[in-house]
Amino acid sequence: MRVQAAIWGVVTLFVAATIAATASLVARGERDAVRESEAKAERFVSGAEAALNRTLLGVDVLLAGIDSLLRPAVRPDGSLNAPHANQLLLDLTSRHLLVRDVAVLADDGSVLAAAQPNSQRMGVDLPKGFAADVLAQSAPQLAISAPVVNFATSERVLYFARPLRLASGRSVLVVGEVPASLLATILSQAIEIRGLVVTFEREDGQLLTSVPPDERLMGQKLSPPLDLRQATGVSQRAPGRLGAAPAIVVSRPTLYRSVMIAASIPLDAALAEWRRERGDILKVAAAFIAMFMAAGGFIQWQMARLGGARSEVARAKATLDQALEAMADGFLLCDADDRVVAWNRRYLEIFPWLRDVIGVGVPFQTLAGAIAPALLPEGNEEERRAWLERRMAIHASGNGMYEQELAHGMVVHAIERRTPDGGVVSVTRDITAAERALARAKAAAEAANESKSQFLAAMSHEIRTPLNGVLGMNGLLLNTPLTPEQRRYAELIRSSGQTLLTVINDILDLAKIEAGRMELEIVEFDPSATLDEVVSLLSVRAQAKGLAMNLKMPHDVPRALRGDPSRLRQVLFNLIGNALKFTEQGNVDIEVSHRPLPEERVEMTIAVRDTGIGIAPDAMPKLFDRFMQADATTARRYGGTGLGLAISREIVDLMGGRIEVDSAVGVGSTFRVIVPMVRGDAERLSAAESTLHAGADMGGLRILVAEDNGVNQILIKAILDQMGHYSDIVGNGIEAVQQVQSTHYDLVLMDIQMPEMDGEAATRAIRSLTDGVASIPIIAMTANAMVEHREAYLASGMDDYVSKPINAKALAAAIARATSRNTV
Template identity: 60%
Template sequence: MPLKHRTAVVIWSVVATLVAAIALASAVLVWRGEREANAEAEDRAARFISGAEAALNRSLLGVDVVLAGMGELLESAVRPDRTLDAATATRLLRGVEHRNLMMRNLLVLGPDGRVVAAAQPESGRMGLPLMPEFVQGVLQQPAPQMAISRPLLNFTTSERSLYFARPLQLPDGTRGVAVAEMPVSLMATLLAPAAEVPGLQVTLERDDGRLLAAVPANELRMGERLEPPLAGAALNGKPMRTAGRLDGEPAIVLARPTLYSSVMVAASIPLAAALREYAHERLVILSVAAAFALFIVGVGGLTHWHFAGLERARREIAQSKTVLDQALGAMTDGFLLCDAQDRVLAWNGRYVELFPWLKDVIAPGVPFLQLAEAGAQALVPHGDEAARKAWVDMRLAIRRKGHGMYELDWGNGIVIDAVERPTPDGGTVTVIRDITAGERELARAKAAAEAANESKSRFLAAMSHEMRTPLNAVLGMNRLMLKTPLTDEQRRYAQMIRSSGQALLELINDILDLSKVEAGRMGLEIVDFSPAAVVENVVSLLTPRAQSKSLTLDLHLPRGLPPALRGDPTRLRQVLLNLVGNALKFTEQGGVEVKVSHRPAAEGKVELSIAVRDSGIGIAPEALSKLFERFVQADDSTARRYGGTGLGLAISAEIVNLMGGRIQVHSQAGAGSTFEVVLALPPGDASQLAPVDAVQETMPAPLAGGLHILVAEDNDVNQILIQALLKDMGHHCDIVDNGRDAVRKVQHGHYDLVLMDIQMPEMDGDAATRAIRSLPGAAAHVPVIALTANAMLEDRETYLRSGMDDYVLKPVNPGQLSAAIARVVG
């Protein structure tokens, strides 16, 4: 598969994986949220129905006790002839009715259903709305028990009431009926707490399905038979998903019987009402997930476009190089390259054609002096030894100047022009040309190659800025979201989004490093550093990752390790982070061991060896040869299982090679791997050690009082992020959205520090900083930190030259920003 196709597959596989992860996380969050909302509704209904059942039982039992004691109550109203004194009975009933707030009337009915005595005299005159069948049913009970009527309209009050009846032995020996009237409105007060549960509907029903009372009130269906009647397993008080008792809509229904089997209470919460409070949260989750998915797809498209452009630039450079090689091989100019000891390294056929006397002399390793002596023999054939030696001395004198030019006239119209230039490693390159032949084609090819390389550099700089700016918003907003109250599931999935964003940032950094290597722009910052501190820092950073996989991570430092060496500790740390990180990633059991050793090397240097040994999956022999190639992993199954782009080892190998060292691997499939980095470094000064930069992710403690900081940033989201970061650090900030306003603010206000974005409207950050430095008075000396998504090394140097004091790269790391502020303000 061509490289560009493999790259596209990798990019869109990553995009698809991230989008699928977001979709899955959103679906799980929505499902969990709905389930929790339903569970909360069920819990509310269960708590309510339990309380409602207890309240109803107390009320019904109180009514039953009153009715059961009516015979004993009326004993004092019996005349000697065993007839009932109506006036005395009325007074007694009224006393009981006044003591019981839930009853509006107490009555005694004769066997014919007529009122014998009543607490309310109107009932005696107007009668009761009770059906004769109900009264006869009570009188004919084989065992006395309380019966409840359906809601009936009271003639005197014009409102619905429930009538509770129980058989009674009258003084004259006949059977009568004791009746208690309870208004439906009073009965509904027992169910009134239902109004506190949104959407809850409560019904009091008889065993035949007759509706006795309802909350909210439903006059139209009062006394109507509800289908199906509640019975059997439906009365266990457990939530059921069925039709609501009043509106028939899908609902959560719970039902409980009272102490009186003919009466039961039911609670219904429509499913739509149960989920109503969760609807907004669900909309937020889906909106955020959709925004992240669209962003990732957009980043994937930009990355694909970037790689396509990078591949085009690479093809153009390769094509230019091929053309240049072909031109060098076919051109009429002669070419000779010698090393620092002035011994022959390479030449082309044209060189021998121009100097045919060298055909049997020239060879790799032959000293240039021998070529000059052969030339003297050919060009001064009639001279003596002294003349030929003088010519050799003249030729060597020109060569020692390092930029010599001379001409040789063959006397037949051909003039040979020689140009000599030193190489960076101390060697010499010589170009011999026939000055009668033009050299325009070669110059044109060289200019094209340089233009293509410059175009690629501009493209990479632009892509780095455009990708880091939205990624700063994603990671920053994610960091702010993680500081808010979240459920465990929400926090876990938010951390998954953060990990995915960090993986994307690492991919962008790898691509930039790769482009720097290809363009020859990856430089080394040679300083004095402690090798032990660098290795210990890497191990301490990756120890939590090892602990999360239950792996050991051991470090072995030898005695006598030099306290200081000279080299680039940042690049060495990058290589070790990659090697130890890979070892942990590909190890499931056992652990990883980092072993450092050293020994003397030539020219007073120290050969530093760092070996990383793991007990992981190992590498097959056929895969070792391509291990350090770009975008290549040991096999496709490794990429699918463990992820990655295959850039880490390739970049590490380039860095080690740039340091003049070597990286080697020993591995066996299923038996682990050992990667070893060997560097020859000169000793350093222990009193001038460079600090080891640790990647800080945690927010520093807020400062007392804080600083007054001006932030110049034109992106709305980034303004919110930097303001939140500075607030957490204990600082106060003002925000402007262009460089011109930043200069004006500094000129008229007192600030302890300026955080300056680079690409802004009206005036960019570079020009704004130069303008601040030209202000009169103390304002010209305010510290300025570049806060930018431009990640190229030359960008940093440009900003520092413009007068900025430090440089922080987007996406902004809180620890790095805090450290930069401490450096420039301290």
């Protein structure tokens, strides 16, 4: 019974204290709400008065300066040049955002000059008697009219006026038109105060404007008018200026004593939020009283259950401990202060070095510090400190994971997560078997990738070698007299061979991209020449389809840039070739633009527009995927592997640029290549091109060709004969080494895969000779097209590289480069 009496005695005290505190809060809340509204109104009026004073003073200064402004428009006879004066006033109002119109009126009210054409034609509709009152002033000062409706704009305006004497001595009235809405905007100051009403009044109570606006009262006299003696900026209790409800009223005069500003906040609005708070306070107080009453009964019931709860907690803890001990993973729990709370047996089996260190309350950093020497037994102090910092950073994140190989060979994976109270729970798992399986899978994948690269290299060589003979002999055949039917057949052979070569090149490029071996060869080049070359080569295809192809290139395109022209040319061939392929009628336009970037760089933009079939919106996301085309019918109708755009995007990404696409079905597509490049040396490029052209034009070189394939021997000799060179043929590397020692040659074209001695071994043997033979230019000529092969050829001592199928133009350029370097 004593416990029960004590419980209810305490409940009674709490209820009484709640009632007293509630009454005090309600009374103080009402006082604070009124004081806060009074302070808001006083601050608002002070700020509004300052803003309005600046506005009125600005208008007054503007009107007072009209005399000086109009002096250039006064004729010698004293009359006013109206057109000139109108323009001067219009220029003035265009610079003044508040005053919409300024007019100069004669004493009879006629307009002598005005900024707005409506005022010039129709006059200024001033309130009755306003002009006479202003002109009758004994001392000139600013006057403000009652609100009137402007007949031209149907908007309420105020007219600010001053009497003025022009330079000619003539007395006039200067009037400035100010929209009432603009003054209201100045008065509002973009401040949100609940229930606030702002009025701009004359001393006789006439309302000039208000916020919010009240069209019914605009121009009416408010009763009673504001008392100038009480317009001190201090709040008073009075009826609201636009209503009779009790309000907090604050008024202040402006610099022009005839007008005043007042702010009214109705008491209902000032106390609205407090009344809601009062209701909340009463609800909370009632809730507390109910809670105290309920608490008294609950405590009695709870006391009976407390004993049973204690035993239940003990059983729950024992169950949790058993669960932790049964876990196959290591478990560690730290509190918000990063101190150990609990762990299980498996955790110590994984980290046996902690058996003598771990304990409740031990900082986690102590555990990590004890593990570091065991994990890095051969490491120095700096290495252990670095490991400890990384481990603590992962642990502090509360959302991390890490893997670690322990000193006894076990590999563990730990996941750490933050608990709701700020602690960290860590679960550590033995992944030794999984790690070893992953290593074996990684090795198998790398071996498979290497096998794929070797297969592609071998297939490239085996396909390019006969294809070199086919395309080369076909080119020689086309240079002979043929009947129209024979020439058409030969051109079809060339087209099919070129298509096969494109497929092979795309597959090789794809293999390079997947292996991460795609590289750029950065050289100086002329972008205009590169674009002209691509367009010229593809113009034949455009003419065959009856399409117009236009290249629009500005005259100020940089003369020299540093980049990979061959890869850029490949991208343009793909994009322009696609535009021609998918356009049946109309035109294909190539437009070039550029813009400067910092650090002597230029952003080149090449847009390819066509009037073709377009691309559906649902096909856009997969447009650049490998082996994908816009839809299933595209490949059947137009052909293609679906690799061109994928490879083009990879190349442009490698250049640090991007490809953008705009398209509409049935209208056409626009592909934009945007690539940043470094500016090159135009003079050095011109000198190199001059040397190259000079070397390409010269004939009569004596060239040794090392080639084991009989068809290719005939082909290469024929190509060299057409260039005007003399050539000898040998079938392997041994014969090539012997031949250069017995006869003087200007150049060696060296095949790579030959019997008895391959091209690389032969090159190294020649470079080891004496008597000047070692410096003879050697050009690799092979069907191997992978990047690493080219690097190996240059490393063996070769000067340049041409791939099969042999392109006569590329071969001539390589010969020119090699011979020009040899003569420098």
